[in-house]
Amino acid sequence: MVNIDKEQKNLIIDGLIRAQEWEALVAVLKKMPVIEVVEILYELEDDVLVEVLSLFSLEEQGYIVSDFDREQQKKLFNLLDRKSFGKIFTNMASDVRADFYQELDQEEQIQLLPFLDKKTREDVTHLSSYEPETAGGIMSTDFATLFENMTAQQAIEKVRKDAPSKKMIYYLYVVDVQMKLKGFTTLKDLILADPETLVSEFVYNDYIFAYVDEDRESVAAKIEKYDLVAIPVINQLNQLAGIVSHDEAIDVIRAEQTEDMEKFMGIVPVSEAVELNYVETSPSQHFRKRVVWAAALAILGLLTGIIIHRFESALESLVILAFYMPMVADTGGNTGSQAATIVIRAMALGQIKLRQWSKILFKEARISVLLGVVIGVITFGNVLVLSSVFNVPLPEHLSLSFVGVGIAIALSLQVISSTLIGASLPLIVKRLGGDPAVAASPAITTLVDATGLLIYFSVATLLFF
Amino acid sequence: MVNIDKEQKNLIIDGLIRAQEWEALVAVLKKMPVIEVVEILYELEDDVLVEVLSLFSLEEQGYIVSDFDREQQKKLFNLLDRKSFGKIFTNMASDVRADFYQELDQEEQIQLLPFLDKKTREDVTHLSSYEPETAGGIMSTDFATLFENMTAQQAIEKVRKDAPSKKMIYYLYVVDVQMKLKGFTTLKDLILADPETLVSEFVYNDYIFAYVDEDRESVAAKIEKYDLVAIPVINQLNQLAGIVSHDEAIDVIRAEQTEDMEKFMGIVPVSEAVELNYVETSPSQHFRKRVVWAAALAILGLLTGIIIHRFESALESLVILAFYMPMVADTGGNTGSQAATIVIRAMALGQIKLRQWSKILFKEARISVLLGVVIGVITFGNVLVLSSVFNVPLPEHLSLSFVGVGIAIALSLQVISSTLIGASLPLIVKRLGGDPAVAASPAITTLVDATGLLIYFSVATLLFF
Numbered sequence: 001m002v003n004i005d006k007e008q009k010n011l012i013i014d015g016l017i018r019a020q021e022w023e024a025l026v027a028v029l030k031k032m033p034v035i036e037v038v039e040i041l042y043e044l045e046d047d048v049l050v051e052v053l054s055l056f057s058l059e060e061q062g063y064i065v066s067d068f069d070r071e072q073q074k075k076l077f078n079l080l081d082r083k084s085f086g087k088i089f090t091n092m093a094s095d096v097r098a099d100f101y102q103e104l105d106q107e108e109q110i111q112l113l114p115f116l117d118k119k120t121r122e123d124v125t126h127l128s129s130y131e132p133e134t135a136g137g138i139m140s141t142d143f144a145t146l147f148e149n150m151t152a153q154q155a156i157e158k159v160r161k162d163a164p165s166k167k168m169i170y171y172l173y174v175v176d177v178q179m180k181l182k183g184f185t186t187l188k189d190l191i192l193a194d195p196e197t198l199v200s201e202f203v204y205n206d207y208i209f210a211y212v213d214e215d216r217e218s219v220a221a222k223i224e225k226y227d228l229v230a231i232p233v234i235n236q237l238n239q240l241a242g243i244v245s246h247d248e249a250i251d252v253i254r255a256e257q258t259e260d261m262e263k264f265m266g267i268v269p270v271s272e273a274v275e276l277n278y279v280e281t282s283p284s285q286h287f288r289k290r291v292v293w294a295a296a297l298a299i300l301g302l303l304t305g306i307i308i309h310r311f312e313s314a315l316e317s318l319v320i321l322a323f324y325m326p327m328v329a330d331t332g333g334n335t336g337s338q339a340a341t342i343v344i345r346a347m348a349l350g351q352i353k354l355r356q357w358s359k360i361l362f363k364e365a366r367i368s369v370l371l372g373v374v375i376g377v378i379t380f381g382n383v384l385v386l387s388s389v390f391n392v393p394l395p396e397h398l399s400l401s402f403v404g405v406g407i408a409i410a411l412s413l414q415v416i417s418s419t420l421i422g423a424s425l426p427l428i429v430k431r432l433g434g435d436p437a438v439a440a441s442p443a444i445t446t447l448v449d450a451t452g453l454l455i456y457f458s459v460a461t462l463l464f465f
Numbered sequence: 466m467v468n469i470d471k472e473q474k475n476l477i478i479d480g481l482i483r484a485q486e487w488e489a490l491v492a493v494l495k496k497m498p499v500i501e502v503v504e505i506l507y508e509l510e511d512d513v514l515v516e517v518l519s520l521f522s523l524e525e526q527g528y529i530v531s532d533f534d535r536e537q538q539k540k541l542f543n544l545l546d547r548k549s550f551g552k553i554f555t556n557m558a559s560d561v562r563a564d565f566y567q568e569l570d571q572e573e574q575i576q577l578l579p580f581l582d583k584k585t586r587e588d589v590t591h592l593s594s595y596e597p598e599t600a601g602g603i604m605s606t607d608f609a610t611l612f613e614n615m616t617a618q619q620a621i622e623k624v625r626k627d628a629p630s631k632k633m634i635y636y637l638y639v640v641d642v643q644m645k646l647k648g649f650t651t652l653k654d655l656i657l658a659d660p661e662t663l664v665s666e667f668v669y670n671d672y673i674f675a676y677v678d679e680d681r682e683s684v685a686a687k688i689e690k691y692d693l694v695a696i697p698v699i700n701q702l703n704q705l706a707g708i709v710s711h712d713e714a715i716d717v718i719r720a721e722q723t724e725d726m727e728k729f730m731g732i733v734p735v736s737e738a739v740e741l742n743y744v745e746t747s748p749s750q751h752f753r754k755r756v757v758w759a760a761a762l763a764i765l766g767l768l769t770g771i772i773i774h775r776f777e778s779a780l781e782s783l784v785i786l787a788f789y790m791p792m793v794a795d796t797g798g799n800t801g802s803q804a805a806t807i808v809i810r811a812m813a814l815g816q817i818k819l820r821q822w823s824k825i826l827f828k829e830a831r832i833s834v835l836l837g838v839v840i841g842v843i844t845f846g847n848v849l850v851l852s853s854v855f856n857v858p859l860p861e862h863l864s865l866s867f868v869g870v871g872i873a874i875a876l877s878l879q880v881i882s883s884t885l886i887g888a889s890l891p892l893i894v895k896r897l898g899g900d901p902a903v904a905a906s907p908a909i910t911t912l913v914d915a916t917g918l919l920i921y922f923s924v925a926t927l928l929f930f
Binding site: 160204298302309312323324327330331343346356366379415 | 474496497498500621624625628634635652653656657669670671672673689690691692694711712714715718719722723726727730731732742743744748749751752755756758759760762763764766767769770771773774777780781784787788789790791792793794795796798799800802803806807808810811814816817821825828831832835836839840843844847850851854855857876880906907910911914918
């Protein structure tokens with residue numbers, strides 16, 4: 001048996017909760033990963049939660065409450081007196097408690113401050129001063145430092161002495177007396193080094209870092225590129241201000257992906273900084289996120305309206321043309337959005353560069369011809385099947401198969417043109433300095449509708465009248 | 466100055482390359498992050514690359530070549546004799562070299578094998594035996610182990626002795642003599658522990674792990690949930706087979722995101738395992754990725770065709786109805802895809818659960834009513850503007866504003882119905898056990914087109930005839 005069977009463990013825990021055996025419960029919980037403890041605590045009644053939590057050490061309480069979500073933290077804040085909460089707060093991860101502190105209203109902040117020690121108070125107010133979407137806004141101050149003139153032996157002693165358990169000590173930052181960052185070493189190098197060697201002999205001076213005001217996406221990208229466990233964050237005086245760790249980078253990458261997907265679907269974020277949960281967002285906020293593009297595109301619908309009106313007489317004398325208008329719209333929207341998705345994604349992953357635009361368009365052109373032929377053939381089939389079943393009236397000078405060929409040609413041209421438009425738009429937006437993801441799918445849909453109808457009616461006018 | 470100015474550093478490096486001062490160049494490179502060294506080596510001529518690389522230690526060469534992309538690794542393989550390459554290969558990261566080995570053809574594999582030591586040979590053939598999209602396929606064997614009955618002191622000695630620099634030693638895995646995993650401890654705990662304490666006293670027995678045949682997405686999700694630096698991978702005998710580290714998790718999350726976005730746009734991956742670069746994918750491969758849905762939906766276009774044919778007489782007697790058909794298609798596709806994007810993303814991020822479906826649909830209903838009103842008002846405006854400009858003929862019994870109101874009502878209902886359909890589809894797919902992301906945008910577009918046209922013509926028939 002590798003470790004206790006999950007089901008068995010849940011059985012034990014449920015039993016202890018029912019029997020109200022809190023001490024025994026905590027003994028079991030102490031052996032479990034924190035995030036699992038958190039999930040179990042969520043299920044407890046308020047007064048039980050307070051009692052169970054108090055049976056952990058303050059350090060453990062800090063760990064646990066750091067992993068609570070915002071709502072649960074706020075609940076605990078209201079359940080406990082300020083002094084008790086202050087003790088837990090002092091032991092929480094520095095980045096989490098700073099975020100929590102910012103969410104409190106001013107009165108609550110003032111109530112809490114007297115129960116914090118000077119160091120915590122300064123740390124919290126300092127970290128709260130950074131914009132949430134910057135390195136400063138996501139960094140923690142739970143790092144460990146060394147000096148260059150220490151021996152490896154002395155350095156290990158310092159780490160042992162300094163490091164309460166919440167600190168990240170796999171990377172050790174080498175600073176001078178003014179806290180200016182000189183470089184870093186790893187706990188591994190320290191362990192492997194001869195005890196008498198000076199830190200200066202194995203410090204890495206050419207290191208990767210971020211500035212406090214650097215965009216969090218750029219910080220995450222550095223962690224990803226250099227495979228870092230954590231990245232140091234420095235201020236304008238080159239002093240070490242904090243660190244951002246790898247798990248924070250994953251959160252940023254996730255948030256950034258959501259943002260890209262939503263942008264592409266024409267959903268406007270309420271605010272760059274605040275990432276709202278679906279459930280926590282009110283219908284009116286959801287509405288505001290989506291209405292901008294929807295309304296803009298409805299207004300742009302005038303454009304397709306104008307085009308169709310221009311070809312009104314063609315439409316009146318050949319009603320069959322109306323039947324395939326939705327197909328022109330759909331096929332264009334689909335193939336255009338597909339091409340845009342692929343180009344946007346390849347740019348985001350750094351697989352293609354802007355200067356390769358001619359190569360990309362040439363490739364998309366070749367792909368679109370293949371797609372165009374397939375769609376054309378299917379369309380021809382559709383026209384034959386539908387029109388013979390429904391017996392659509394045609395003018396004398398036109399045969400059904402000739403009309404079918406014409407509509408099929410128009411659809412093929414639409415596939416080719418919308419693929420190229422879909423692939424070009426993100427490149428153009430990027431060229432103009434924007435985020436390629438804003439070449440949103442609704443915009444492409446509307447644009448290729450207009451061009452598609454132009455192609456469609458032009459081909460029809462050319463062949464049938 | 467924090468570290469050497471980037472521009473200045475490039476100047477020095479360029480100078481040394483032009484002066485062909487290879488030893489001095491390597492002295493500079495040795496101080497730099499590996500990934501930056503790799504980028505510089507990419508720019509060198511073949512023979513220079515071989516010479517410069519040979520000036521690094523074998524261990525460093527292993528590091529560097531591990532960070533090469535596949536193409537550059539293959540180039541080096543061809544530039545060097547098998548024996549020299551074998552030496553570098555032995556020093557490469559175990560997961561990277563196993564992936565590289567699998568890409569070689571059988572003859573090349575046979576040429577390389579004699580130059581590998583027994584341990585490397587076994588490691589490579591073992592790692593190559595796992596499916597690429599499983600934990601086994603992405604794990605590395607560069608981990609360090611301890612035994613329970615060691616003291617902290619002895620454990621540190623073992624780590625020092627065992628750990629060549631490529632090994633991840635921040636987590637130390639505690640195994641028995643049969644390599645069965647008993648638990649883990651961290652280098653931090655080891656450093657902080659009293660030297661005489663037994664490892665068994667501070668080992669974590671309730672740990673998170675993955676099975677060798679577990680899907681890589683599930684492995685990445687565990688690393689993310691538990692904020693792990695690495696996760697141990699065990700086989701069916703509970704033996705420790707490898708580890709997957711946090712940077713691997715980021716790669717998987719990125720790949721998974723691309724897959725989701727492409728799925729949603731109706732782009733079918735060529736193969737789950739092979740993630741193809743845009744540039745490396747041939748036009749015919751791109752074509753195959755996109756044609757399936759495009760063709761399927763073109764065929765489904767028959768459905769909208771049938772609906773329009775059913776209302777042929779309405780269309781003939783009131784041509785103005787044809788003008789707003791593309792708008793019905795577009796608006797439905799946009800609002801439906803938006804709702805689907807938001808629901809899919811919220812499910813992927815674990816913000817909403819399937820059992821909350823009624824809550825979700827109620828919320829979407831409220832949002833869609835707001836959107837519907839806005840779109841309806843705009844549509845009414847569009848009809849008035851366009852039809853008065855173009856002077857569209859209407860039957861005597863109908864006024865333009867009445868027709869406008871009718872079309873606006875139809876559009877509003879279309880927004881509401883397509884939002885609900887867009888939000889429901891991912892929930893239904895999930896309920897049936899599928900990946901919600903396959904509720905692809907093209908599928909939604911086609912579906913809401915059909916329902917939209919039904920709504921549109923039904924409203925028109927009801928009001929105008």
